[in-house]
Amino acid sequence: MLRYTSAGESHGDSLIAIIEGLPYKTPINTDFINKRLNQRNMMFGRSARMKIENDKVEILSGVRNNHSIGSPITLQIKNKVNNMNELNPQIVPRPGHADLPAMKKYKNLDARDFSEFASARLTAIRTSAGALAESILNILGITALSSAVQIGERTCNHQIENHDGNDLNCCKLCHEQFKSSISRVMEEGDTLGGAFIVCFKNVPAGIGTITPWEERLNAKLFRVLSSIQTVRAVELGSGINQSGLKGSQAHGSYESSERGTIKTGDISGGIEGGITNGSDIILKAYCKPIATLRKGYKSVDVTTKQESQGVYERSDTCTVSSCSLIAQSLLSFEILASILNQLYMDNFDDFKGNFERFRWERQQI
Numbered sequence: 518m519l520r521y522t523s524a525g526e527s528h529g530d531s532l533i534a535i536i537e538g539l540p541y542k543t544p545i546n547t548d549f550i551n552k553r554l555n556q557r558n559m560m561f562g563r564s565a566r567m568k569i570e571n572d573k574v575e576i577l578s579g580v581r582n583n584h585s586i587g588s589p590i591t592l593q594i595k596n597k598v599n600n601m602n603e604l605n606p607q608i609v610p611r612p613g614h615a616d617l618p619a620m621k622k623y624k625n626l627d628a629r630d631f632s633e634f635a636s637a638r639l640t641a642i643r644t645s646a647g648a649l650a651e652s653i654l655n656i657l658g659i660t661a662l663s664s665a666v667q668i669g670e671r672t673c674n675h676q677i678e679n680h681d682g683n684d685l686n687c688c689k690l691c692h693e694q695f696k697s698s699i700s701r702v703m704e705e706g707d708t709l710g711g712a713f714i715v716c717f718k719n720v721p722a723g724i725g726t727i728t729p730w731e732e733r734l735n736a737k738l739f740r741v742l743s744s745i746q747t748v749r750a751v752e753l754g755s756g757i758n759q760s761g762l763k764g765s766q767a768h769g770s771y772e773s774s775e776r777g778t779i780k781t782g783d784i785s786g787g788i789e790g791g792i793t794n795g796s797d798i799i800l801k802a803y804c805k806p807i808a809t810l811r812k813g814y815k816s817v818d819v820t821t822k823q824e825s826q827g828v829y830e831r832s833d834t835c836t837v838s839s840c841s842l843i844a845q846s847l848l849s850f851e852i853l854a855s856i857l858n859q860l861y862m863d864n865f866d867d868f869k870g871n872f873e874r875f876r877w878e879r880q881q882i
């Protein structure tokens with residue numbers, strides 16, 4: 518079973534992920550991971566801290582000469598800002614954060630301990646584990662794409678392919694408008710949310726399962742998306758629009774092709790009955806705006822019970838584009854995990870052969 522655990526704090530020494538379950542001699546592409554980390558940090562709308570962090574992943578175990586050797590793989594990102602013990606107590610909880618719920622859960626009036634690991638800083642190391650998986654999907658012929666498609670009230674209805682690798686990870690036709698929306702709220706000391714889509718191309722039909730219910734591929738992918746901080750709603754394909762259609766309009770149909778029986782006019786998002794159907798997997802997620810506002814926000818000092826102005830520490834203005842890249846990586850991990858669940862072999866070349874045979878055989882149906 519492919520899985521990982523992550524650890525670390527926002528201002529601690531480092532962030533760590535331990536990955537288990539890859540076949541022996543899986544190619545490990547550190548450059549690919551670092552490129553994704555750099556993209557995640559440099560999106561327009563992030564705070565100045567991102568430029569300081571300049572994240573680089575190091576591999577501490579499980580890899581020799583750029584391939585897995587069968588033991589758990591440890592990834593590490595060193596924090597450049599690692600002053601956790603010097604930080605002031607956080608006695609004014611920030612609405613929209615885990616501060617107050619965690620104070621109540623752990624029975625402690627200083628939320629600093631909890632905000633250190635509730636922070637989305639941890640998504641850097643999760644993204645590393647996911648990017649490692651994405652580079653393996655690429656070897657299997659599967660590609661992943663993502664795009665910010667809504668910033669605040671502005672939406673983009675163009676093709677996901679309409680991209681030029683810009684600093685908002687969005688369609689080039691919407692880039693300027695999205696950027697000016699973010700710049701405007703930045704000046705106001707406010708923040709913006711939005712939405713993004715992630716698409717996987719060339720995933721063979723037949724990956725996933727109907728039962729047990731928690732292993733259904735759509736359930737696993739929804740869980741991953743909603744684990745990303747700020748994500749508030751998730752959609753598979755055109756699920757929201759589909760819900761308002763008549764049955765006769767909502768399901769497309771089948772036709773025979775050289776790739777076997779395939780779906781046409783498919784708006785299902787590539788998964789039916791918990792299993793891939795061979796169409797593109799398309800997911801959309803909606804993010805709330807960042808809660809920490811430079812222009813201030815009302816809260817309570819939990820030690821005095823008096824109304825208090827929340828403290829502002831350097832904060833992002835809009836993270837939708839970063840979220841799209843985080844999601845692309847984390848979903849890649851889940852899709853690779855589902856493929857390995859069905860087709861695992863101890864040696865990577867055997868696994869790859871097994872995967873290619875699986876794809877070919879399913880194209881005969």
Ligand SMILES: Cc1cc2nc3c(=O)[nH]c(=O)nc-3n(C[C@H](O)[C@H](O)[C@H](O)COP(=O)(O)O)c2cc1C
Nearest residue numbers: 613614615635637746747807808809832833836839
């Ligand atoms: C990439 C990324 C960066 C974030 N940066 C900030 C930030 O600078 N300031 C902030 O208040 N919240 C930030 N957030 C959002 C909070 O981490 C998040 O809203 C909070 O932890 C509450 O978790 P929840 O949104 O899952 O309820 C960020 C989220 C992501 C995904």
